[in-house]
Amino acid sequence: MKRTIFLSLCLISTTIVYAQNIQLIFPDSVGWNVLNENQELNFRVKTRPEVKARFSIEGTEGLGIQFDSLGNFSWKPSFDLVDRVAKTKDISLIFQAAQPDGKRERKTISFIVKHVNRPPVAEELPVLYVKQGKENSYQISADYVYDEDGDPMSFRSPQTQLPEGAALSSQGQFTWTPSRTQFANLKNNPLTIEFIAQDQPDKAETKGKLRIAQTQLDLPSEIQILPIDTLFSIKEDETLNLKIYISDPNGDDNVRSAGFIASDKRIPAASFKENTQLLYEFTWTPGYEFVDDAQTSLTPEITFFVLDKSNNRTQKKVKIKVADTENMIKKDAHLFSKYRGNLIDAIVLLQQIDANQKKLNQDYKKAKKGKKNRSIVNASLGAVTGFTPIIVDDPNSAKAVSGVGGTTVLTLGTLEATEVIGRSKENILEKIKISIDLRNKIQSTGDDFARKYALKVNRRSPEFDKDIEKMRAALNDQRIVLLELDAYNKNVNKIDDKDIRRVFLDYGDETK
Structure with a gap:
């Protein structure tokens, strides 16, 4: 009996304490995360409040980034990191600070690297x-x-x-x-x-x-296209860049005009750009809608031409095979929606479990209080010390009956006081155990899911859907019915990314 009371007191006094999260501190100057190729960037990641933590980083493969456990960051992007046509490239990295007690804080930082031109x-x-x-x-x-x-x-x-x-x-x-x-x-x-x-x-x-x-070296005049080929194969999301060199045996002044004719009118004239009178570029990105969904590829033909002042025409034809490609922008947005939605479902269920936990604790306290009051009634009656005769006043006859006098013991049978108020103490304790077990399971599953798929590249893997099924299985645990909860009772409008990150520290919001 004493052990049961001690266990009950422990359960009642148990509360969930959320430690204050640390915050990762980065340089606060404007444009600190924007740098050029071959420009060295150095800084140190700190925490607020300052605590003893071990720092780590994710997403640095092939970038040459140096980052130690003290938070010292050093990076000098190579000249070949950014494409000359794109001009800039976004690099997303996840910084993490791990405390000795196991608590962690993660933050995604995007760096913008600008292309730096080098002389020939x-x-x-x-x-x-x-x-x-x-x-x-x-x-x-x-x-x-x-x-x-x-x-x-x-x-x-x-x-x-x-x-x-x-x-x-x-x-x-x-x-x-x-x-x-x-x-x-x-x-x-x-x-x-x-x-x-x-x-x-x-x-x-x-x-x-x-x-x-x-000695002598002759070079015939021609339209030269680099790279040298007649068929170029690209995907819908790829950019084709051709350099067009024009030569004329009569000199530069003899060239009157140059251009191209495309079999597909969707190829814009602006794709052909003049750098000098005899040097042009053709730069074109088909886009995800260029090839119909019913087709696997489309091969337009382009004819480059040059006219001299005598109207002599020289031309060269190339074909561009454009392969149908999955729209990764839409796909990444869809995958992020699934990633975020499942974490929100987990938070909603955790909120329901926490609210139900408080109610169960209150019910348990009431059950315990009812038993205490009943025990006081038993103690107040004491033991029987004697019987006192009582005369019943009856006009027809006089009778003497025995009445209870002094103190006596009052027994109510084997009913527990908690049964009297309508709730079983053992039933409440069982539900409290189920509630705690479910919460730990959902929190652990959500933490793993948030950390594993914080980066969009990981969400593209085949394992993503499998892990979603595992996540849904945890959210639809059969024991939820015993707690009278509804795992699909959502309150999505009130949950934002900050709320998600407070519950699941490793949550990443990279969508683009």
């Missing part, structure tokens, strides 16, 4: 060998002069650097018809011509050198 690289070119009395052409090869960012380039050279009659076109084609005297001088005194390679559209410059000796 000019290596030593092979010697140009020319012949006398004939036009000699030399195309500066991308194998020796190139841009590490993949930018298109244009070339120029001061007239003082060029021999008489020579020209360097903007696409890097050197032309010269040496006279007899010039050719003879090359035998003992080869020429070295300096030129400037300039990337587009940022105009960064690098100097290079071209050595000329006696």
Whole structure:
């Protein structure tokens, strides 16, 4: 009996205490999380209030980020991290502080990395060998002069650097018809011509050198498309970038216009951009709606053309095979909705269990109080000390009966006082145990689910739906019926992301 009373007192006095969460502190200056390629970023993550914690980070694979357990962060993004066409790239990282008692705080920080343009690289070119009395052409090869960012380039050279009659076109084609005297001088005194390679559209410059000796290299005029191919295969969400080089044997001024004709009118004219008179770019992203759902791919044909002042037309055709692709933007939004919705369902059920727990505790207190009062009644009656005769006044006859006098013991049978007030103490205790067990199970399942799928890339895995089924199984535990709860009684409008994060610390709101 004493053990039962002690256990009851422990259960009544048990309350759920929520420790104060720590807060991760990051630099507060404007734009602190915006940096350029090859720019070093250093800071230290702190906590408020300051506590002893071990720091860790997630999502740094392949980025070269240095982060130690004291919260020291160091990162110098590489030059090839951001695509030159996209200009910027968002990197989402999850920072975590773990306390010695097991409590943790997590926060997702997005860094914006901007593309940094690098000037072209000019290596030593092979010697140009020319012949006398004939036009000699030399195309500066991308194998020796190139841009590490993949930018298109244009070339120029001061007239003082060029021999008489020579020209360097903007696409890097050197032309010269040496006279007899010039050719003879090359035998003992080869020429070295300096030129400037300039990337587009940022105009960064690098100097290079071209050595000329006696021989010849002819380069026919053409429309050159880089990468070199006639069929390009991309997905709906991919960007195709082609560089269009135009050359003319009569010089730059002879080019009148250039453009393209597409078999599909949805390809906009703005996709064709002029960098210089002889250097163009074709940049196009089909979009998720380009290919119908009933089709697997679509292959439009594009004809690039150039017209000179004599209306001579040169053209080159390419095909672009666009494959139907799942809309990852909509998919990620849908997956996040499922992720967030299941956590909200768990919070609603936890709220119901907590409210029911308070009611059960109150019922238990009332049951205990009823038994105490009943015990006082038993004690007040005491034991029987004697009987007193009582005369009953009856006009017809006089009778003497015995009445209880002094004190006596009053027995109510084996009924418990709690049964008298309508609730069984043992039944209440059983429901309290079920309530505590259910709450721990739902909290643990929710914590695992929130942590595992905090990043959108993890929600794309096949395991996501399986773990949702496990989550729903925990929310639909058969014992909920015993507590008279409804797992689908939702109050979604009153629960926001802050509320979710207070219950499930590892909750991540990355949706894009």
